[in-house]
Amino acid sequence: MTRVITLGQFIIEKQADFPYAKGELSRLLRDIGIAAKIVNREVNKAGLMDILGKAGSTNIQGEQQQKLDLYADQQFIAALKSGGECCIVASEENEHIIRLDTDVSKNAKYIVAIDPLDGSSNIDVNVPVGTIFSIYRRKSNEGSPGLKDVMQKGTEQVAAGYIIYGSSTMLVYTTGRGVNGFTLDPSIGEFCLSHPNMQIPETGTIYSINEGNYVHFPQSVKDYIKYCQVEDTQTNRPYASRYIGSMVADLHRNLIKGGIFIYPVTSRAPSGKLRLVYECNPMAFLIEQAGGRATNGHQRILELDIHELHQRSPIFIGSKNMVEKAESFNLIQPELQSC
Numbered sequence: 001m002t003r004v005i006t007l008g009q010f011i012i013e014k015q016a017d018f019p020y021a022k023g024e025l026s027r028l029l030r031d032i033g034i035a036a037k038i039v040n041r042e043v044n045k046a047g048l049m050d051i052l053g054k055a056g057s058t059n060i061q062g063e064q065q066q067k068l069d070l071y072a073d074q075q076f077i078a079a080l081k082s083g084g085e086c087c088i089v090a091s092e093e094n095e096h097i098i099r100l101d102t103d104v105s106k107n108a109k110y111i112v113a114i115d116p117l118d119g120s121s122n123i124d125v126n127v128p129v130g131t132i133f134s135i136y137r138r139k140s141n142e143g144s145p146g147l148k149d150v151m152q153k154g155t156e157q158v159a160a161g162y163i164i165y166g167s168s169t170m171l172v173y174t175t176g177r178g179v180n181g182f183t184l185d186p187s188i189g190e191f192c193l194s195h196p197n198m199q200i201p202e203t204g205t206i207y208s209i210n211e212g213n214y215v216h217f218p219q220s221v222k223d224y225i226k227y228c229q230v231e232d233t234q235t236n237r238p239y240a241s242r243y244i245g246s247m248v249a250d251l252h253r254n255l256i257k258g259g260i261f262i263y264p265v266t267s268r269a270p271s272g273k274l275r276l277v278y279e280c281n282p283m284a285f286l287i288e289q290a291g292g293r294a295t296n297g298h299q300r301i302l303e304l305d306i307h308e309l310h311q312r313s314p315i316f317i318g319s320k321n322m323v324e325k326a327e328s329f330n331l332i333q334p335e336l337q338s339c
């Protein structure tokens, strides 16, 4: 009988890999797991609860906030606050950073950037949604932590991951030593190791992009889509087009099956749509740790400078060979002028 390894046990066992670890990061990951279970409970019965639909407010991105966006935001902030291992939260749903000023938290080492509910347009239609998180160590213990501690390059992340609320609920994360996936077993209320050492196939036959924006894409992206659609049995083309509209769900599928996910610049979104700090960087760290690649078309996402908390970036992410192939279509931004 295979041994059931819970997330908590796994985190503790893996702590040994970090000789100087005192358990703070382990406890922080535990807190994220607790909030994930609470949000999962609401997502699972959303139709029965008064939690579907718009909240009547907009966030800094000008997007209509969904009730579940706000609920998830509150649950993760509350869990991080009571856990005491996080001093600052940066969230998609809050214009400014949130300082967790409790006696314990204010001296905490870690910063969490979070997309509390990813795939908001899919909440009301029972299509998988997710949560994305990114963890940094504060830059210095001097003075009180601030925006500078959040606006670190993606290469500085100490951990990152996502939760997918789908037909089953999974938590997938990395601390820079590979990627592991845990499935929530509702009968024991525990995330259990189900996908050890996840590796994204070097190549795949799935491309994932919102082709509804086709006319607004740069010519280079249009050319790459054409390349994906051409008949060529040698290279298993045409590829299958798959687009769920929840970044977490589209990337989870590609992580397991192989494939490329693209959210490029468009004439309507000249910097792309997805946010660097709490969507692109954590997913890039994770996919790279699984053997994949993530760029903005020509530069590694993790090396991009952060200028604004809610900064956007185009992203080409997934199977290494497919992203490299896409980059060979010269995906340089200025190209936008031609569309």
Ligand SMILES: O=P(O)(O)OC[C@H]1O[C@](O)(COP(=O)(O)O)[C@@H](O)[C@@H]1O
Residues within 6 Å of the ligand: 063, 092, 115, 117, 118, 119, 120, 121, 210, 245, 246, 247, 248, 273
């Ligand atoms: O509807 P579009 O323009 O294709 O955008 C879909 C993308 O937007 C997102 O929903 C943005 O994330 P949020 O739902 O967290 O705002 C991604 O999950 C998804 O990949």
Ligand SMILES: [Mg+2]
Residues within 6 Å of the ligand: 115, 117, 118, 119, 247, 279
């Ligand atoms: Mg999102």
Ligand SMILES: [Mg+2]
Residues within 6 Å of the ligand: 069, 092, 115, 116, 117, 118, 119, 120
């Ligand atoms: Mg969101």
